[in-house]
Amino acid sequence: MDYYTEIKVCIKEIGQAKIEFQTNTKDYTFNGKPPRDIPQDRYTKLNELFESYLSNYIRQNCKVEDIIKLITITKETIQQLKLSGDNHRVNFLLSRSKNELSETATFNHDDINSIISTQKLVLSKILNHLYEKIDYLNSSIDNELIGDIDNEDLSSSETDTSDIPFKHIGRATFKLNKKESLMLLYILEQEHLLEFESIEHRRLFIESNFNFTETRNNANQGNPFPMKGISSELSDFSSYSERASNNKTLEKLLKKLNETIHLFEFKK
Numbered sequence: 001m002d003y004y005t006e007i008k009v010c011i012k013e014i015g016q017a018k019i020e021f022q023t024n025t026k027d028y029t030f031n032g033k034p035p036r037d038i039p040q041d042r043y044t045k046l047n048e049l050f051e052s053y054l055s056n057y058i059r060q061n062c063k064v065e066d067i068i069k070l071i072t073i074t075k076e077t078i079q080q081l082k083l084s085g086d087n088h089r090v091n092f093l094l095s096r097s098k099n100e101l102s103e104t105a106t107f108n109h110d111d112i113n114s115i116i117s118t119q120k121l122v123l124s125k126i127l128n129h130l131y132e133k134i135d136y137l138n139s140s141i142d143n144e145l146i147g148d149i150d151n152e153d154l155s156s157s158e159t160d161t162s163d164i165p166f167k168h169i170g171r172a173t174f175k176l177n178k179k180e181s182l183m184l185l186y187i188l189e190q191e192h193l194l195e196f197e198s199i200e201h202r203r204l205f206i207e208s209n210f211n212f213t214e215t216r217n218n219a220n221q222g223n224p225f226p227m228k229g230i231s232s233e234l235s236d237f238s239s240y241s242e243r244a245s246n247n248k249t250l251e252k253l254l255k256k257l258n259e260t261i262h263l264f265e266f267k268k
Contacts, residue, residue, distance in 0.1 A: 003057035003060065004062070006053045007053045007054060008073060010046060010053060014050070014119055015080065017084040019088045020032075021095065026102040028092075028108045030111075030115060035108050035112050036111060036208075038164065040163045040164045041163050043118050043121075043163070044122075044163050050126055051129070054129065054130075054133065058133060058137075064137055067130055067133055067137070071130045074126050075127065082120070084116070085113070088112060092105075092109050107169075111166060114165050114167070117165075118165070121162060172209060172211070174212050176212060176213060177212055178212040178227065178233070179233065180249060180253045181212045182206070182230060182234060183237065183246070183249055183250060183253055184253060185206065186234060187250075203234075206230055207228055207230060210227045211226055212227060213225075
């Protein structure tokens with residue numbers, strides 16, 4: 001494996017920050033997705049991948065000159081990332097002053113800032129480790145060739161986690177049990193009244209945003225619990241062997257909906 005090339009690709013991927021304003025939604029996307037669709041541990045995993053590549057590269061008796069090139073690439077990536085963040089901040093403030101933003105744009109703007117801060121943190125770790133590898137190789141390097149370490153780039157580089165610190169926004173709670181809650185979402189999706197980008201997006205969204213209510217007669221009755229491990233339960237809705245059980249749950253769900261939504265009307 002060409003570890004030098006893989007390291008370059010990894011650094012670029014960590015620093016990728018394409019921020020776009022969607023005129024149809026009046027909101028922002030980050031690398032083509034809503035910011036919250038970026039997995040919280042994405043940069044932790046990319047950092048681990050970088051460390052693995054770098055360790056293997058060192059074992060191959062890499063050239064110090066190539067480490068210096070990687071340092072230059074990392075510094076350039078950090079500077080470009082800062083520029084992207086600064087430009088986004090200016091555009092956001094301008095759009096907000098003109099009332100051109102949706103209600104969720106400020107929330108997504110904050111998420112983008114959290115992502116960029118995490119990217120800079122991981123890149124600063126990478127920069128620090130690359131300098132450490134030069135020391136490890138115990139070579140005589142021209143200081144002008146390497147350049148000085150940017151203190152801002154290396155700030156907080158030894159933080160334990162590189163997960164994105166998204167702000168906690170709480171969960172919505174279904175006053176239904178877990179199976180009924182999932183069945184309601186499943187039916188809406190099947191009837192094209194609700195759409196997810198993919199099966200994985202569906203799982204992540206539901207598990208990140210919804211609680212169900214314990215309705216069984218036990219010590220936890222009435223308490224909310226997060227939707228977790230829902231993949232197998234959602235797949236059971238398509239299982240022939242579960243048809244009788246699913247129809248029984250559907251009957252209970254429809255009864256509850258008929259007693260609530262079916263009777264709802266807007267008052268004059």
